[in-house]
Amino acid sequence: MIDEVPIPKPGAGEVLIKIEASAVNPFDLMVRPGFMAQFIPLDLPAVLGGDAAGVVMDKGSDVSGFSVGDRVIADFATNGKGAYAELGVVPITAVAKLPANLSFEQGATLPKAGLTGRQTVDALGVRAGARVLISGGLGAVGRAAIQYLQEIGAKPVAGVRPERIEEARQLAGDALDITAPPAGATFDYAISAAAPMATHLIQHVRDGGQVASIVPVPEGANAGNRVRIQELYHRADAATLEAVANAAARGALMIPIAKTFRLEQVGAAHAAVAAGSRGKVVLKH
Known part of the structure; x- marks a missing residue:
């Protein structure tokens, strides 16, 4: 539903953004029907959308x-005042140029995927030269993690379904069929970016190895x-978000856009x- 609401006013530590584009994330599809209501209660009607790009209008x-x-x-919080709007207020701790x-x-395309990809790698304490397995390596978060690993000199291995092996090799340099039983548990580090x-x-992953997972791990x-x-x-982390933006600017981070729609669509x-669109879905405002 498209509706008119009062123009929000930025408070202390906030900026008002005229949003030019926002991205649709799978998480939005979980919030919309109320699947996350127990953990993230929202006052209705709520505005969804976590990723945005635009221009500062007020501060x-x-x-x-x-x-x-x-x-x-900007990295908008899931608070019912999201990025699917012409205007939005966000703390400067979640904004980068x-x-x-x-x-x-x-x-x-950058905020949540870029932040999550980097923060999973950092949580593992990965160093240059380490081999790291990433499931869901061709999704937005997986791509961000792989490209960050390459940036720090680590050796990412994309774990994908067999039909996407060649595409994954082109991105990561190495890939494996994640669905095939392993000959041995050889990885010290892994990132789980795909629930299935x-x-x-x-x-x-070897005994004692580490996994950083952005999805619930099955019982x-x-x-x-x-x-x-x-x-x-x-x-939210403004310094990391700035690093994400700078990496994208120099070509070290790219998240493909699959489809673009108008906000009213x-x-x-x-x-x-x-x-199952392969690539980000973006709304133009």
Whole structure:
């Protein structure tokens, strides 16, 4: 439903953004029907959308480092005042400047995927030279993690279904069929970015190895607790978001856009994500 609401006013530590583009995430499709209501209660009607790019229109009196007219990207919280809107208020702790060589549409693909990809790698303490298995490596978070691993000199291995092996090799440099039983558990580190693949992924990790997972790990997948699992949800972090934007600007991070819709076509955009669109679905405002 498209509706008119009062123009929000930024408070202390906040900026008002004229949103030019936002991205649709699978998480939005879980929030919309109320599946997350027990954990994230929202007052209805609620505005969804976590990723945005746009222009600063106004700012709180104490805000420094940003000026009216700045192009920015923003990581909106799931609080019912999201990015599927023409205007939105967000804390500066969740905002970074959008480099001039990136479009608003490109910028909208970056916040949550970029933050999550980097934070999973950092949570594992991966160092240069380490081999890291990533399930869901061709999704937005998986791509962000793989490209960050490459940036720090680690050796990512994309774990994908057999029909996508070649595509994954082109991205990561190495890939394996995540659904095939492993000859041995050889990985010290792994990142689980695809719920159906979590059990397969754990089978590839040696005893005492580490897994950072952004999806719930199925009951019994880690028999005997033989690997250490950290279940993570991304956190807003302006410094990391700035690093994400800068990586995208120099070509070290790219998340492909599959389809673009107008804001009023949000229903069709959600349907595209539900159908398994390969790449980000973006709304132009």
